[in-house]
Amino acid sequence: CKTVSASLKPMINEALICSWPDVSGGGVGPKPVPLQSLSELERVRLQDVAFRRLLRDRDLGCHITIPKCGHKHKKLLRRKLDSLSKEKNKDKETTPQVFGIPLSQVISNDRTHKQRHDAQREEHSDPTELMLSFLRLTSNVKRANKEFSSSTSSLSSTSETPNESALPGTAPRTCRRGGVSVDCITDLDDNQSRLLEALQLSLPDEAACNRKKHPDKKLSLNPIYRQVPRIVDLCCQHLEKHGLETVGIFRVGSSKKRVRQLREEFDQGWDVHFDEENSVHDVAALLKEFLRDLPDPLLTRELYTAFINTMLLDYSDQASAIQLLIFLLPPCNSDTLQRLLCLLSTVAKHAGDKLDNDGQKITGNKMTSLNLATIFGPNLLHKQKNSDKEFSVQSFARVEDSTAIISVVQRMINTRDTLFMVPTDLQNEVLMSLLETDPDVVDFLLRRKASQCS
Amino acid sequence: MPEQSNDYRVVVFGAGGVGKSSLVLRFVKGTFRDTYIPTVEDTYRQVISCDKSVCTLQITDTTGSHQFPAMQRLSISKGHAFILVYSITSRQSLEELKPIYQQVLAIKGSTESIPIMLVGNKSDEMAQREVETKEGEAQATAWKCAFMETSAKTNSNVKELFQELLALEKKRDMSLSIDGKRSGKQKRADKLKGKCSVM
Numbered sequence: 001c002k003t004v005s006a007s008l009k010p011m012i013n014e015a016l017i018c019s020w021p022d023v024s025g026g027g028v029g030p031k032p033v034p035l036q037s038l039s040e041l042e043r044v045r046l047q048d049v050a051f052r053r054l055l056r057d058r059d060l061g062c063h064i065t066i067p068k069c070g071h072k073h074k075k076l077l078r079r080k081l082d083s084l085s086k087e088k089n090k091d092k093e094t095t096p097q098v099f100g101i102p103l104s105q106v107i108s109n110d111r112t113h114k115q116r117h118d119a120q121r122e123e124h125s126d127p128t129e130l131m132l133s134f135l136r137l138t139s140n141v142k143r144a145n146k147e148f149s150s151s152t153s154s155l156s157s158t159s160e161t162p163n164e165s166a167l168p169g170t171a172p173r174t175c176r177r178g179g180v181s182v183d184c185i186t187d188l189d190d191n192q193s194r195l196l197e198a199l200q201l202s203l204p205d206e207a208a209c210n211r212k213k214h215p216d217k218k219l220s221l222n223p224i225y226r227q228v229p230r231i232v233d234l235c236c237q238h239l240e241k242h243g244l245e246t247v248g249i250f251r252v253g254s255s256k257k258r259v260r261q262l263r264e265e266f267d268q269g270w271d272v273h274f275d276e277e278n279s280v281h282d283v284a285a286l287l288k289e290f291l292r293d294l295p296d297p298l299l300t301r302e303l304y305t306a307f308i309n310t311m312l313l314d315y316s317d318q319a320s321a322i323q324l325l326i327f328l329l330p331p332c333n334s335d336t337l338q339r340l341l342c343l344l345s346t347v348a349k350h351a352g353d354k355l356d357n358d359g360q361k362i363t364g365n366k367m368t369s370l371n372l373a374t375i376f377g378p379n380l381l382h383k384q385k386n387s388d389k390e391f392s393v394q395s396f397a398r399v400e401d402s403t404a405i406i407s408v409v410q411r412m413i414n415t416r417d418t419l420f421m422v423p424t425d426l427q428n429e430v431l432m433s434l435l436e437t438d439p440d441v442v443d444f445l446l447r448r449k450a451s452q453c454s
Numbered sequence: 455m456p457e458q459s460n461d462y463r464v465v466v467f468g469a470g471g472v473g474k475s476s477l478v479l480r481f482v483k484g485t486f487r488d489t490y491i492p493t494v495e496d497t498y499r500q501v502i503s504c505d506k507s508v509c510t511l512q513i514t515d516t517t518g519s520h521q522f523p524a525m526q527r528l529s530i531s532k533g534h535a536f537i538l539v540y541s542i543t544s545r546q547s548l549e550e551l552k553p554i555y556q557q558v559l560a561i562k563g564s565t566e567s568i569p570i571m572l573v574g575n576k577s578d579e580m581a582q583r584e585v586e587t588k589e590g591e592a593q594a595t596a597w598k599c600a601f602m603e604t605s606a607k608t609n610s611n612v613k614e615l616f617q618e619l620l621a622l623e624k625k626r627d628m629s630l631s632i633d634g635k636r637s638g639k640q641k642r643a644d645k646l647k648g649k650c651s652v653m
Contacts, residue, residue, distance in 0.1 A: 251492050251519045253469035253550045281546075292522070366490040374492045375519045384522070402494050 032421035033449075035327070035334065036226060038430075041219040041441065043331060045430045046422065050327035053426070058321050060309040067300040069104060069330040096267040098231055100293045103332045106229040113269055221444060227332035228339045231266055234274055235287040236343040243280035244350045249365050250375050254285035262286050291340075291379045298333055298340075304383045311404040319415050322408065326419060327426075334420070337380075341416035344372050348413055373410035381405045460509045462502070462628065464619065465529045467554045468539035469547040470518035473575040476606035477539065478515045481616055486607055493517050495525075502620070504628045511620075511628075526554070530561045535569035535619055540590075542574040542603065543582040548593065555597055569622035570599035573615060578605040 038046065051066055097109045243249045259282050265272050274283060291298055299307055303325055310321040326334055348369040354362045382405075412419060422430075435442050466474045475493050480486055482498045496515040501508050516529055530536075536558055540547040551572070555565075562568055572594045574585060587603060594601030600618060604611040613630070620628040 248471045248490070251470040252544075253518065253546055255546065256550065256553060371490065371492050374494060378494070378522070384524070406494070 032418070032423050033427065035420040035422055036338070037223055037452075038422065039219075039221045039445065040224045040331075041221055041434070041438075042430050042445065043224065044219055045433050046327050046426065049426055049429045049433060050324040053429075054306075054321070054324050054328075058313065058317065058324070060306050060321070061312065062305040062309055064306050064328075065302050066328050067296075067302040067330060067333070069332070097269040098229070098266040099263055099290060100295065102295055103229065103298070103336065104227075104330070106231070107227050107332055109269070110230045113271070117271065221441060224331050224335075227335045229290075229336065231272075231290055232287065232336055232339055234272070235283050235290075236339055238274040238278065238283045239280060239287075239343060240346060242276065243284065243365075244347060245362065245365055246280050247363060247366050249280060249347060249367055250284045250288065250372060251367065252281050254279065254281040258282050259285045259289065263289065287340075288376070288379055291376075297380060297382050298337055299381045300329065300333065301383050303328065304381060307381055307408050308401055308404045311407050319411060319418075322411060322415075323419055327422075337412075338416070338420050340376075341412055341419070344376065344413045345369070345416045348372055369410050369413040370406070372413060373406045373408075377405040377409040378402070380409060460504070461512045462504065462509055462535070462620075462623075462626070463512045463514065463533050464535045464537060464616075465514045465516060465533035466537045466539060467516055467526075467529075467551070468518055468573075468575075469541075469544070469550040472518065472539050472541040472544070472547045473606050474518060474537075474539050475515050477537075477573070477575060477604060477612060477615070478513055480606040480609060480612045482513065484609075486609070488607075492519050502628055502630050504626050506627075509626075509628070511616075511630075526557060527561060530558050535571075535623060537571050537573055537615070537619065538599075539573045539575050540585065541576045542585045542587075542590075543576050543579050545584045548574075548585050548590070565598065567624065569619050570597065571615060571619045571622070572597065572599055572601045574601075574603040576605060576607070577603040577610060578608045 035043070035046075047066055051064070054060065054064055097113075098106055101109075239249065246252075258279070262272065262278075262282065263286065297304075306325055307322070310318050310325065313321055326337065329337070347365060347367050350365050351368045351371075352364040354364065356362050431442055431445065434445070466478060468474050470492060471490075475491075475496070476486060478496075478498060482500060493515055494517055498513045498515070500511045500513070502511045503509075514529060514533070516526070538551045538554060540551055555570075558568070558570070559565055572590060574587070574590045576582075590603065591601050600622060602611055602615050602618065604615055606612060617630055620630065
């Protein structure tokens with residue numbers, strides 16, 4: 001390791017020198033990179049950097065805190081789950097698996113189900129089949145390198161399953177190596193298992209939650225397992241496939257009965273799939289309902305006022321302030337937001353009437369980014385507590401707030417291409433901050449960045 | 455909920471895109487726009503005559519797209535009268551009114567003395583009709599409320615809708631005209647016959 005870092009020194013210096021004097025402005029140096037390509041360690045640092053930047057440069061006129069991942073709620077729920085699971089079968093029916101529980105919990109439930117599912121499948125398959133499936137997965141990962149699509153997650157969860165079948169113990173390791181989605185470490189051999197360990201995709205459970213106890217120690221150098229609940233992915237895919245040309249998608253109502261049924265199926269942990277039979281309006285309503293029922297809204301209660309107040313800044317500062325606030329979000333929130341905004345901006349692109357190749361008029365869906373923001377805004381950004389059965393009037397947004405909520409979300413939809421790209425100056429600040437604590441890690445990260453650029 | 459003023463509050467409910475805002479805007483401003491903009495919540499005020507004096511008719515135009523149940527409960531508990539709108543071009547939109555009606559019933563205890571109007575809007579779009587007039591009437595009979603088909607676009611039955619709703623309020627004597635002339639109202643009520651039926 002030492003020799004590697006020594007040979008890299010000039011490169012680091014070069015990178016730092018060309019970017020250092022230029023902290024506020026971007027410009028030279030590498031290009032903005034996708035947020036999801038950052039390692040867990042970098043993402044946590046980015047939170048801190050963005051937080052300091054917000055305090056220093058932007059006067060949002062309110063107290064800002066980095067939203068905590070999981071909350072007490074999670075622990076409580078865990079305990080509840082544990083106690084319930086002793087009653088075995090009952091627990092499945094009574095504890096919702098998807099709706100009304102914290103986002104991190106939904107993702108963790110998804111993983112548990114996937115594992116159970118995979119484990120069942122593996123029990124029945126013989127070693128040859130298993131080997132084939134590993135090969136398939138490995139090739140999937142190569143393809144998924146940039147996108148960190150769901151195949152990555154399927155791989156990483158497969159690697160986690162207890163694999164006691166006829167295969168020799170090396171198989172899971174091979175698979176783990178496949179799971180490492182970075183080209184430049186494929187030349188590492190198996191002996192360096194500790195490094196490999198550190199390079200594995202981090203899983204949602206481990207992400208950020210242990211941070212307090214062991215600052216940065218357990219954080220992985222690889223991008224975080226993409227944390228989007230399965231239900232969100234499914235709904236988005238379905239709507240992208242079938243709903244883009246539906247007039248009033250997300251606005252027009254749905255069948256309450258069918259939506260309730262879908263909801264129950266998800267909550268009972270069924271392996272739900274959508275097909276053409278599923279009305280796009282039902283799926284749209286399900287997605288809205290999922291977001292609305294999160295105990296903490298996607299943009300978090302902690303940042304409610306800060307997000308609202310971005311609209312008081314000069315217009316030219318608004319987008320970057322929104323971006324900094326998004327960088328404060330827990331990874332599961334920002335990943336899910338990114339997936340959602342990707343869908344919404346696609347929907348908005350189909351809002352107007354168009355002419356097809358034959359000159360035939362295609363009616364647009366009429367859902368402009370403003371319309372979508374009007375509908376999604378209150379679902380993403382509110383400070384109401386769902387747990388309060390007895391609602392209080394004060395917790396509802398004031399009229400001024402509701403205008404700001406819509407503007408913030410509209411801006412997010414319109415700028416989603418750049419919103420999740422980490423600007424160069426912030427990247428450098430993250431690296432500088434890491435250089436103080438973990439210089440070796442910076443070596444590695446820079447080397448990887450260089451190899452990804454070329 | 456204590457009576458804060460002598461405002462008379464009308465709440466308009468219905469699924470997304472059935473024309474709640476269009477109806478309200480046609481009534482309040484006399485205009486119609488062929489745009490497609492969802493509503494968060496808007497309230498309009500208009501002075502009307504009431505018990506030989508004047509009071510403010512307050513019309514709350516709700517959102518059809520995302521109902522926070524608490525928000526809905528609040529509107530219902532504050533409202534004096536309700537307009538339940540569906541679009542005659544969407545059976546689904548009539549279906550969606552059912553839970554809303556149940557909610558009104560649950561919060562108000564009984565709908566006996568509460569003016570409720572079931573409205574089938576977009577009556578101009580005959581070609582796309584999915585809900586027959588008879589079905590609307592049958593639903594209104596079941597709910598013991600009044601029924602009317604309207605078109606905000608062609609301004610058909612819009613003013614009549616609000617007039618009829620106010621006439622259903624037995625606790626107060628209200629009329630849209632401020633001068634309080636009874637004859638005007640009488641005439642219009644005659645004109646209405648055949649278009650609306652009070653169950």
